[in-house]
Amino acid sequence: MKKQLGLALTLLGLSGGACAADQGALIKQGERLAIASDCQACHTQPGGGTPFAGGYGIDSPMGVIYSTNITPSTKDGIGGYSERQFARAVREGVRADGSYLYPAMPYTSYTKLSDEDIHALYAYFMHAVKPAEQKNTPTELPFPFNLRFSMAGWNLLFMDKGRFQPDAGQSEQWNRGAYLVNGPGHCDTCHTPRNLLMAEDAGRPLAGGMVGSWYAPNITSDAVSGIGGWSNEQLVQYLKTGRVAGKNQAAGGMAEAVENSLQYLPEQDLQAIAVYLKSTAPVRDPQDTRAADGFGQAFNVEPALRGLHAANANNTVADGAALFSGNCASCHQPDGSGSKNQAYPSLFNNTATGSGNPANLISAILFGVQRKAGGEDVLMPNFGPQSYVNPLSDKQIAAVSNYVLQHYGNPAVKVSEADVAELRNGGPVPLLARLQPYMAPGIGAAAVLLLALIWLCGRKRR
Numbered sequence: 001m002k003k004q005l006g007l008a009l010t011l012l013g014l015s016g017g018a019c020a021a022d023q024g025a026l027i028k029q030g031e032r033l034a035i036a037s038d039c040q041a042c043h044t045q046p047g048g049g050t051p052f053a054g055g056y057g058i059d060s061p062m063g064v065i066y067s068t069n070i071t072p073s074t075k076d077g078i079g080g081y082s083e084r085q086f087a088r089a090v091r092e093g094v095r096a097d098g099s100y101l102y103p104a105m106p107y108t109s110y111t112k113l114s115d116e117d118i119h120a121l122y123a124y125f126m127h128a129v130k131p132a133e134q135k136n137t138p139t140e141l142p143f144p145f146n147l148r149f150s151m152a153g154w155n156l157l158f159m160d161k162g163r164f165q166p167d168a169g170q171s172e173q174w175n176r177g178a179y180l181v182n183g184p185g186h187c188d189t190c191h192t193p194r195n196l197l198m199a200e201d202a203g204r205p206l207a208g209g210m211v212g213s214w215y216a217p218n219i220t221s222d223a224v225s226g227i228g229g230w231s232n233e234q235l236v237q238y239l240k241t242g243r244v245a246g247k248n249q250a251a252g253g254m255a256e257a258v259e260n261s262l263q264y265l266p267e268q269d270l271q272a273i274a275v276y277l278k279s280t281a282p283v284r285d286p287q288d289t290r291a292a293d294g295f296g297q298a299f300n301v302e303p304a305l306r307g308l309h310a311a312n313a314n315n316t317v318a319d320g321a322a323l324f325s326g327n328c329a330s331c332h333q334p335d336g337s338g339s340k341n342q343a344y345p346s347l348f349n350n351t352a353t354g355s356g357n358p359a360n361l362i363s364a365i366l367f368g369v370q371r372k373a374g375g376e377d378v379l380m381p382n383f384g385p386q387s388y389v390n391p392l393s394d395k396q397i398a399a400v401s402n403y404v405l406q407h408y409g410n411p412a413v414k415v416s417e418a419d420v421a422e423l424r425n426g427g428p429v430p431l432l433a434r435l436q437p438y439m440a441p442g443i444g445a446a447a448v449l450l451l452a453l454i455w456l457c458g459r460k461r462r
Contacts, residue, residue, distance in 0.1 A: 023123070030124025033117050037110065037184040038261035043067045053132035058104045059212050059426055061198070061433040062145040065104040066137040073131040087118045093155065100151035108200070109186035112164040112179070144439055158199035177276025180269060190216040190253060198432060207283040213367065213423040214252035215359040217351065222282035229291050235274035241374030245342040247293050248351040251364050255371040263373045285356065292355040296348025296408040298335040301325050320403030323396055327383065336408040343378060353409025358401060362415060362423050365397050384424060394420040
């Protein structure tokens with residue numbers, strides 16, 4: 001009897017160990033998915049915030065949207081969510097209390113996540129993330145964008161519900177890449193242009209679009225406007241490190257994606273993403289006649305400047321060449337070729353300077369570049385209002401941008417003071433946001449007109 005009892009206990013112990021191992025593997029899978037989905041970038045305040053405790057302000061054309069606490073805190077986070085409620089929030093944008101999320105949370109992409117991946121994510125957030133008692137910062141958008149229930153109509157119009165369906169005619173690697181790009185990686189959220197109602201333009205997927213002050217470039221397979229001229233190895237290197245010499249360097253939101261997410265993906269996942277992107281339908285911008293990384297050549301600024309300009313007293317120098325010499329040449333070299341290791345990149349054969357859209361060149365000057373990836377800590381100081389170095393005016397940034405474009409980039413592109421001011425203030429304002437001040441009066445006038453028509457109809461009947 002004792003022998004049988006001992007055997008039973010041994011079997012129970014083995015079973016418990018196996019369950020613990022299975023739970024551990026599930027949590028690990030969930031952690032990998034949370035990294036691939038870049039949850040931490042938006043749900044953690046920069047500069048040492050508590051992981052996943054929210055409070056990060058996401059600048060949108062409609063106003064600032066604050067991310068919420070997604071730790072398992074039952075008081076401030078999602079600790080009280082059932083797995084079904086969690087799945088609905090992630091894949092449909094509806095919280096446990098029934099209120100709607102704004103699509104700054106990319107549920108329009110996460111809707112493609114499988115039930116298995118949702119189960120793993122739930123296990124990770126509930127059992128591996130430390131609860132944080134941190135109050136949520138309320139999002140207060142102006143009328144009518146503050147009417148969250150209106151998102152129900154927006155979802156009906158623009159949300160393509162449904163899980164990812166593999167293409168039987170494609171390889172397993174291609175399908176993995178398609179899932180990562182269009183699902184957890186939510187690349188389309190930034191890299192697809194938006195329509196009048198701020199939904200993704202389904203007719204031009206991954207063709208590039210403005211994200212605040214930065215431009216998320218075309219990443220279709222087009223050889224001129226997109227990444228068709230990149231090799232798979234270059235794409236993998238860029239996703240892992242944030243830079244490829246002679247091509248591009250990640251800044252802004254892309255630097256955050258590389259730092260918090262992409263550099264940690266397995267090599268096979270990065271390869272799958274590259275394979276999928278190189279297979280996408282090419283979308284050409286009519287203004288592009290040459291790949292952005294094909295512009296420019298070395299040009300030494302110094303010989304023509306000797307003895308011509310006094311020191312930048314009271315920040316008065318307005319000449320682009322002089323501004324480049326004083327602020328850029330020490331890192332990017334007087335001829336624009338960059339440092340030997342390209343940590344400070346060449347300004348020619350550079351998509352930021354060769355693009356038909358100069359937003360990333362201007363924003364790099366205004367806001368700087370900071371990225372920790374591939375074992376490197378990359379820092380370019382900003383020259384905007386928060387500069388610790390030498391704040392430049394809109395006129396000066398326009399002047400130095402035009403100098404760089406003329407000598408190292410796309411000389412057909414011109415930058416004005418207004419262009420710089422627009423990006424300094426958060427980027428182009430879409431029509432929907434520009435119409436916002438007139439919406440309340442318009443709705444009021446429509447209501448009055450409707451009441452008047454009802455009254456007239458009633459009077460005619462009498």
